[in-house]
Amino acid sequence: MSNQTGTGKASFAPSLTLRVLAPALQFYKDAFGVVELKRYSNDDGSIHVAELMLEGTEFYLHEEMPGSQGRSPESVKGTTVELVIFVPDPDALMARALAAGGKEAHPMQDYFYGLRQGTVEDPFGHLWTFQKRIAVRPE
Numbered sequence: 001m002s003n004q005t006g007t008g009k010a011s012f013a014p015s016l017t018l019r020v021l022a023p024a025l026q027f028y029k030d031a032f033g034v035v036e037l038k039r040y041s042n043d044d045g046s047i048h049v050a051e052l053m054l055e056g057t058e059f060y061l062h063e064e065m066p067g068s069q070g071r072s073p074e075s076v077k078g079t080t081v082e083l084v085i086f087v088p089d090p091d092a093l094m095a096r097a098l099a100a101g102g103k104e105a106h107p108m109q110d111y112f113y114g115l116r117q118g119t120v121e122d123p124f125g126h127l128w129t130f131q132k133r134i135a136v137r138p139e
Contacts, residue, residue, distance in 0.1 A: 014059045014060070014081075016059065016126055017063075017070035018072050019063075021048070022046065024123075027102075028052060028061075030096075030100040031099075031120075032097060035053045036052055037058070054085065072124065074124060079125055079127060081126075082127040082128075082129055084131065085131070087131070087132060089132075090108060090117060091108055094118045102123065103121045104119075106119040106129070108130075114134055114135065115133060
C-alpha cells in the first residue's frame with residue numbers, strides 16, 4: 001500500500017497550532033526558507049490553514065479556533081512536542097533561524113551517539129531540532 005509520498009513508507013506531516021498564522025508564516029519563510037504550497041483564508045482575509053514544505057518535508061500551520069482541541073504553545077504556556085528534522089546542513093538552518101528571531105534552546109553540537117544537533121525555539125513557542133548523522137564517537 002502506498003502513501004502520498006509514493007514510497008510505500010509512512011511519513012509524518014506535523015500540524016502546528018498558532019494563535020495567528022501570518023506572523024508565523026513569515027517567520028518560517030525567513031528562518032527556514034519554507035515554501036508555501038497552499039493557504040486557506042477566513043472570511044476576514046486572515047489565514048486559517050497554510051500548507052508548507054521544509055527541505056522536502058511537508059507540514060501545516062493551523063489557526064487556533066474556539067471549540068477546537070488544538071492549542072498554541074502561547075495558550076498552554078509551553079509545548080509537549082519537539083519537531084526534529086534531518087537536514088544536510090543543520091548549522092546553517094539553525095543560524096538562519098536565530099538571525100530571524102528564534103531563541104537558542106540547545107546549542108549546535110556533536111553527540112557521541114552519532115548526531116550533530118541543535119534546537120531553536122521559534123517566537124511562537126514551538127521547538128525545532130535540526131540534525132544530521134555523523135560518526136559515532138566511543139564513550
